[in-house]
Amino acid sequence: MGNLADRIEEYLKQILEKTTEGYIVLQRSELAGEFECVPSQINYVLDTRFTVERGYLVESRRGGGGYLRIIRLGLGIEGQYQQVMRQLIGEHLSRDRSNALVNRLLDEELVTIREAALIKSILSGNNLAGEFRDWDTLRASLMKDILTTLSRDDLV
Template sequence: MARLSDIIEVFIKEMFNENKGNVIFIQRNELADQFRCAPSQINYVLTTRFTYERGYLIESKRGGGGHIAIKQLEYDSSNKREELINQSIGDSMTYHNANALLKDLLESGVIQLRECEIMKIAINDRSLVRVDNKNKVRADILKAMIMIILS
């Protein structure tokens, strides 16, 4: 059986599909009531599954029926795309975070499954065995591969 966090994540992603837009608005307490969980569970999903590194921006509006806006970042023009990739990856990236980014790129159709698998192998700790700063090298390799695929 799927964990509640996974179910909430899928629900929010389906909201993006249904709205056919790149921004959705949710109310944390309303969503918590719907899933019969604490509002902190919604916060957990938002802060771990909808991060900038995974291609999302979160804005919280408080007071007067406040809401949370989740914006799905788009990979459109090459300059914006390059800037977004550089910001998402940064100067250093763990293998875990790199896998999360690749998963999101795959789900959004930016990369294909075969490309994803090849990139995972290239940035794996075993592939970088003789490298001093694996996270920096991993980030550089990942940026270069994604930019080539997107060009």
């Protein structure tokens, strides 16, 4: 509980809590400097503690002026996103089921009409009939990405 990774995790979560933006931006090397560790230790913490499953999204940019951005994922209304997401893990999602799912999100006002139409048009996948062999698996995977995006705290 007192190891380095845990302390860095704690520190980051603390400032993430405080922010109203829903995200924080930082420099990897700088943070590593504060904790007097090697920079890749920061990646270890991000990879193991700030995953989608745990409610975070990490974006980054290299080169001069590079940065790390950690985004908080909210629960949506009563944790709907996560609930649906758990059901999707490792699953195949048929076109019918995905449509039903999107309709439910629409009912619960978690997405707008336009968003729903967008998602459907993509997941219906008329484009790739034949081209892609396991479209149902792809659909499940895309659905997870969609739900993750919808729950981003920095988009409200």
